[in-house]
Amino acid sequence: MSNPDSFIDEVNEELKRDRLYGAMRRYGWIAIALVLMIVGGAAFNEWRKAQDEAAARSFGDAVISALDTxxxxxxxxxxxxxxxxxxxxxxxxxxxxxxxxxxxxxxxxxxxxxxxxxxxxxxxxxxxxxxxxxxxxxxxxxPVDERRATLQGLAQPGQTFRPLALEQLALLTMETGDQDGALAQAQALLQEPDVTDALRRRVAQLIVVLGGDQPSDLG
The missing domain is CATH 1.25.40 (Serine Threonine Protein Phosphatase 5, Tetratricopeptide repeat)
Incomplete structure (x- = not known):
């Protein structure tokens, strides 16, 4: 490479450095601000998390204290x-x-x-x-209709309280005098998944009261 070419390359490098330093002087504050925002945001999140945990502990302690009464x-x-x-x-x-x-x-x-x-x-x-x-x-x-509507909503497939709501619907049907309908509901309830042993025993007793046969698996 000739000396003129080398000189031109050096000048170009100097110009690049000048431009870089100029950009840093002009826009460097943005980078600093971004860093401060990130650090500040992390600190704020930690502070908020600590505040939430403290509030949760305070609430829990107050509830436990009240329930001890x-x-x-x-x-x-x-x-x-x-x-x-x-x-x-x-x-x-x-x-x-x-x-x-x-x-x-x-x-x-x-x-x-x-x-x-x-x-x-x-x-x-x-x-x-x-x-x-x-x-x-x-x-x-x-009113019966209001209770039935509420229980039917709770008894929808997939709902957490479905088995218990179905039990109450059977009792509500019996309350209205429809023993055959209540018996059919109680018998169907025993076929439901997620029926606890305690609920199964209660439903079996209800079936007997309604004139049905004692379920074989509980006899």
Whole structure:
């Protein structure tokens, strides 16, 4: 390579370095800002995670402390004093409903459970628990058609409370005087998967009460 060519190459390299340094001086702050944002975002996420964990521990400790109280009225007072939002509020209302039941306040329990049942922001499982408990507690105070509609929704295939809801539907059918229909529902329930031993025994007793034969596997 000739000296002129070498000189030109050196000049080109110098120009490239000048352009690079110029770009770094002009736009380097963007890179620094991005680094700060990434580091700051990670720090904020860790702080928020720590805050969430602390809030969860505080909520859990408060609930356990309230549940350790043996007096239903005091228990409800302590549960009511707990500050909770979102899913935790749903859990708290389910516990308040249970406290109302212990205190023999059926009206209060039904009102609290209905609040959970009708809150579309809560997980479906919470709402289904509340709906099932409200139907059981309410009994004949709730119109038959309303109870049947609620239980039929809970008894849909794939639903967690399907076996228990089918049992209650059989009892509801018996309540309305349709013993043959109740017997058929009870017998069909024994063919369902995921029927616990305790539920199987209850349904077998119901079948006998309705005039059916004792299931052979429980005889």
């Amino acid at each position: 043996t007096d239903p009225a005091t228990q409800r007072t302590e549960l009511t004093a707990i500050d909770a939002t979102g899913d935790r509020a749903g859990i708290l209302n389910l516990l308040l409903g249970a406290a109302d039941i212990e205190a023999e306040d059926r009206a209060g329990a039904m009102e609290t459970l209905a609040r959970v049942e009708n809150d579309s922001t809560l997980p479906l499982a919470y709402r289904q628990i509340a709906a099932f408990k409200r139907v059981i507690i309410g009994g004949t105070d709730i």
